[in-house]
Amino acid sequence: MTFLEALNLSAIFVLTLVSPMTGSFLKCWADRAASGKSVVDGRSFCDACGKTLTARDLIPILSWVFAGGKSRCCATPLRWTLLTPELTSLLLAVWAVLTMPLNLMLPSLIVAWLLQAIALLAVPAPRIATILGMVLAMFGLGFALTGLTGQIDARLLGFALGLLCATVAWTGASDPRARYLQAATLLPAMGALLGVAMMGLAIAVGVIVAIVHAAISNMLRRSDEDQVAPATSLAIGLASGTWLAWLYGDSLLRALAYGF
Numbered sequence: 001m002t003f004l005e006a007l008n009l010s011a012i013f014v015l016t017l018v019s020p021m022t023g024s025f026l027k028c029w030a031d032r033a034a035s036g037k038s039v040v041d042g043r044s045f046c047d048a049c050g051k052t053l054t055a056r057d058l059i060p061i062l063s064w065v066f067a068g069g070k071s072r073c074c075a076t077p078l079r080w081t082l083l084t085p086e087l088t089s090l091l092l093a094v095w096a097v098l099t100m101p102l103n104l105m106l107p108s109l110i111v112a113w114l115l116q117a118i119a120l121l122a123v124p125a126p127r128i129a130t131i132l133g134m135v136l137a138m139f140g141l142g143f144a145l146t147g148l149t150g151q152i153d154a155r156l157l158g159f160a161l162g163l164l165c166a167t168v169a170w171t172g173a174s175d176p177r178a179r180y181l182q183a184a185t186l187l188p189a190m191g192a193l194l195g196v197a198m199m200g201l202a203i204a205v206g207v208i209v210a211i212v213h214a215a216i217s218n219m220l221r222r223s224d225e226d227q228v229a230p231a232t233s234l235a236i237g238l239a240s241g242t243w244l245a246w247l248y249g250d251s252l253l254r255a256l257a258y259g260f
């Protein structure tokens with residue numbers, strides 16, 4: 001094993017291990033952005049009684065499990081949406097490592113992290129989500145340029161198409177009734193990662209996931225919680241569609257090519 005391979009493997013191992021923390025951090029960022037605060041604004045505190053949380057309360061996934069889904073300070077049941085981002089980022093990291101060849105594991109972890117960030121921030125912090133979308137798009141074009149993924153021309157075209165659609169959508173999203181268009185912020189990255197053909201498939205899958213997500217989160221919602229915004233469901237759906245096409249698009253295309 002060369003030094004670079006060893007470095008690559010250690011990076012993959014460490015990133016997978018800390019992935020629940022990135023989910024936890026992103027959720028905190030999204031919540032604070034939603035209430036107009038900065039992610040670096042002081043310590044975390046209990047939503048119910050306002051007590052400052054200690055390190056024991058902040059271990060991703062484990063704190064939730066050991067406290068039985070209740071806050072340790074005042075035994076208020078915790079929102080399930082505090083746990084799902086942590087579980088999701090762990091799931092995505094393990095999924096990437098199990099599915100992808102070695103040279104695509106690290107790129108896939110980057111894709112997973114940015115997709116989750118964009119999906120969580122699309123509604124509370126649209127500007128940051130847009131910047132992260134552009135960063136992900138640059139990664140997508142970079143992967144194609146360095147020969148990690150498919151043809152660069154299809155991805156450049158996808159990026160341009162995504163940018164065009166997103167620009168139209170951003171103009172429309174200033175209308176409060178059309179807030180769900182904020183999810184279009186993901187489109188340039190989608191095109192840059194997947195190319196034009198796969199982008200179409202990813203959007204189709206994404207819309208289905210969005211409908212399922214909206215239905216399930218409304219089912220699980222407690223009466224004192226706000227309804228999940230359609231833009232959030234759509235952003236999560238499009239991110240999921242992008243993720244599935246990123247992981248399985250090539251094998252699907254190959255299967256189709258042999259099928260015909």
Ligand SMILES: [Zn+2]
Pocket residue numbers: 046047048049050051071072073074075076
């Ligand atoms: Zn409390």
